[in-house]
Structures are given as structure tokens and as C-alpha cells.
Amino acid sequence: MLHAMQDSPSLLRSRGLRATEPRKQVIAALSCGSVPRSPQEIFEAVEGAVNLVTVYRMLEDMEKAGLVHRHHPTGKFVLCPMPEQKGHHGFLHCVRCGKTEEFMEPALCKIENTIAKRAGFTPVSHLSAIDGHCAACR
Amino acid sequence: MLHAMQDSPSLLRSRGLRATEPRKQVIAALSCGSVPRSPQEIFEAVEGAVNLVTVYRMLEDMEKAGLVHRHHPTGKFVLCPMPEQKGHHGFLHCVRCGKTEEFMEPALCKIENTIAKRAGFTPVSHLSAIDGHCAACR
DNA sequence: ATTAGTGCAAATTCTTTGCACCCTA
């Protein structure tokens, strides 16, 4: 997350997006605290410095670019800590404090592929979210 | 699913909900085709026979009762094929035709628990959805 | 200089709330 905050311009450019002021601000807001945020919450976090409509459009672009992910079932957004890595990203989400961390676990992927195959499905993408209490909120 | 269609009244009553005409219609609509449906889509499926607002309230109640589940990331609703069974329910969803089936896989649960523990999380609930192409849409 | 990106205003769409009436158990 920090790497994104420290150098959001190159992060953006590496994904084919221009490094604009609004985008840098939104990334900065998202990189604070590992908590998923809704468009409205991001808008408030930047204190209205970026238009809400722009936040919507931006998140759409950044999601396509793999820079942010939507956390389900909340539907909020988090910065992807490893945008270069392909594969199944999953979330660990604390229902008390909201802290959310992303993980990648090949073994989980493998089982999901097995389940899909068994049912005659050709898997394309996976989504998994684990809700619970984090160490601090135990 | 068929069992629900054939006897939605007892299904409803077994969960403490009254077997009303609107509810029977919504369950019938949901049990057709194993496709997740939004409140609006359900409203259209019953051809306006049930008020849209009622559909919303109903889905809320039925979800609490464990009769329907929300499918993520679409946010639409499906009838739960096994409301008696506890544990982690997951979805297999065809991105072409929309067909969605639910599964339960202890091995998946187990890995997710491991992931959570490893990160110091106490897991409370899991969500997983696999998108892909079903046998018919291959 | 180009063209992606942004802001503003306004339209849509989605979801919730309040309240009176109805119908299931």
C-alpha cells in the first residue's frame, strides 16, 4: 500500500492511466488504513477536492486497470497491494474495525478449480471474502 | 429448487414466515431456471402481481431466514437449495447464461479457516463465488 | 496539439420509510 502512496504517478502510468491530481488524491485516500471505502466515503476523505462523479468514473477505470478491487459483499473499494500478480485475490475483512487485507493462496485456487471442473464449469475468475475479527478486535 | 416450488408454503412456515400469496409467487419466480434475479427482475417475472417495495422487504426477510442468498458480485438473489444445512455456501456462476448453482465444500472451508488463522483473524463467515462457463455454454 | 480526464447540472435508477388496510394462522 505504501509503495502506491509514495509513487502513485508511476503506478498509474504503468497501467496506462495519466497521473492526474485527482487520481493521486484518491489513491492517497485509499492507501490510508486498509479499509474499503465507498465512492461517497472517498469523496469525503478528499474533502470534496475531487468531484463525486469523477470518483465514480475513476474507480471504474482503476478497477479495469487492476489497481483497485471491489470488496464484496460491501461493494467498497480497496487498493490492490499487488497489481502485477495474476491469479485469485481474496479478502480478509474484519467486521468490527473494517480493516481488510488481501491474500493470494494457490491452494484455494486449486480447490475452486476442482469444484468448478466437477460441475462441468470452466472457471474464469474467483472471488472469496472471509469475514471475521482481526487480531486487534478479538 | 423444485421442492421449493412444489411446496413453498411449508418451506416458508418451517422458517417462521407466513405462507402468503405474494411470497409463493416470488419463490416460484426464483425457482425457475437457477438464475440469480434482482428485485426489479423478480417484480417483472411476476408481472407486477407483487409490489416492488414488497419484493424488497420480502427478500430481506427471506434472506434473514436463510431461504434465499445474495449472489456476489452481482448482488442478485437465488433460492437456497439447502436451507437446512449449515456452513459455507458457495456459488458457481456462468457468465454467459447466468445459470448459478450453489455448492458446499468442507475442504474449501478448511483452507479458508487456515488462511484466516494465519493472519490472526477469527473467521465468522465466508463467501465464495466462482465465475466461468457452464457445460452448455462452453 | 491531442485526447484523456474532469466538473457541473440534471436525469435515472435503486432502495427505504410511513402509514393505513388486509389476510394468514
Next chain:
DNA sequence: TAGGGTGCAAAGAATTTGCACTAAT
């Protein structure tokens, strides 16, 4: 007949669209 459910009207949120203007490359 009592209380859970429903419909209707209306409010409130959330999300999208069009278009002119700005700014990054």
C-alpha cells in the same frame, strides 16, 4: 382477532449521462 404482511405514495440514496472545459503527454 391479533399481528405479520402488503400496497401506495413519497422521500432519500446511489449511480449514470451529456457536454463543455482543462490539463497531462
